[in-house]
Amino acid sequence: GAGVSQSPRYKVAKRGQDVALRCDPISGHVSLFWYQQALGQGPEFLTYFQNEAQLDKSGLPSDRFFAERPEGSVSTLKIQRTQQEDSAVYLCASSFRTVGGSEQFFGPGTRLTVL
Amino acid sequence: DAKTTQPTSMDCAEGRAANLPCNHSTISGNEYVYWYRQIHSQGPQYIIHGLKNNETNEMASLIITEDRKSSTLILPHATLRDTAVYYCIVSPGVGNTGFQKLVFGTGTRLLVSP
Numbered sequence: 001g002a003g004v005s006q007s008p009r010y011k012v013a014k015r016g017q018d019v020a021l022r023c024d025p026i027s028g029h030v031s032l033f034w035y036q037q038a039l040g041q042g043p044e045f046l047t048y049f050q051n052e053a054q055l056d057k058s059g060l061p062s063d064r065f066f067a068e069r070p071e072g073s074v075s076t077l078k079i080q081r082t083q084q085e086d087s088a089v090y091l092c093a094s095s096f097r098t099v100g101g102s103e104q105f106f107g108p109g110t111r112l113t114v115l
Numbered sequence: 116d117a118k119t120t121q122p123t124s125m126d127c128a129e130g131r132a133a134n135l136p137c138n139h140s141t142i143s144g145n146e147y148v149y150w151y152r153q154i155h156s157q158g159p160q161y162i163i164h165g166l167k168n169n170e171t172n173e174m175a176s177l178i179i180t181e182d183r184k185s186s187t188l189i190l191p192h193a194t195l196r197d198t199a200v201y202y203c204i205v206s207p208g209v210g211n212t213g214f215q216k217l218v219f220g221t222g223t224r225l226l227v228s229p
Contacts, residue, residue: 004158031215033216033217035217035219040221041221042200042202042219042220042221042222043159043217043219044219045216045217045218048216056216059216091158091159093158093159095215102215103161103164104159104161104215104217105161106158106159106160107158108156108157108158109157109158
């Protein structure tokens with residue numbers, strides 16, 4: 001079956017431009033996560049959705065970052081007025097909501113380069 | 116603020132067992148031990164998780180010490196395709212909210228050679 005997909009896979013933006021990154025989770029997955037991965041580092045949590053509700057956005061680095069999931073399926077991460085420090089791989093993950101431990105399924109990521 | 120400690124890198128010969136250690140001395144009673152791996156240019160991939168009992172699946176085995184302060188991921192017959200960064204993560208169970216933030220460290224870079 002289809003896994004988590006993300007688009008575009010690569011994005012080059014000039015500093016100051018706005019970008020939108022898309023995530024298509026696995027069908028039926030309630031939970032959706034966004035992570036940011038800088039070069040040579042592990043992924044860092046950005047935000048979490050349960051269906052359409054954004055329950056945690058504590059990892060968003062600034063108010064230039066905005067995420068939405070209006071219908072509880074596809075999610076978009078938007079970055080306004082991009083800066084060079086925003087250059088990273090942005091990963092999306094989804095999971096079932098279960099009691100106890102659960103597995104997150106990750107997409108391939110979008111590599112953002114800000115010039 | 117990852118709560119685990121892993122060696123930076125390890126080598127393993129193809130066909131041999133790869134044993135990846137992880138220290139998590141501050142783990143609390145409701146926290147699970149998760150292992151993910153990330154092959155170059157791909158998203159992380161779930162491997163296995165456990166609470167206090169040893170676990171085995173088609174990919175690997177997870178051995179957790181009785182005091183739960185450390186664990187070992189075992190790949191029984193490593194192949195070249197197992198070359199990746201392996202992350203050990205401790206995280207509470209999902210509970211009723213479905214929210215389980217994964218806190219990744221820098222992981223162990225495993226190189227499997229012919």
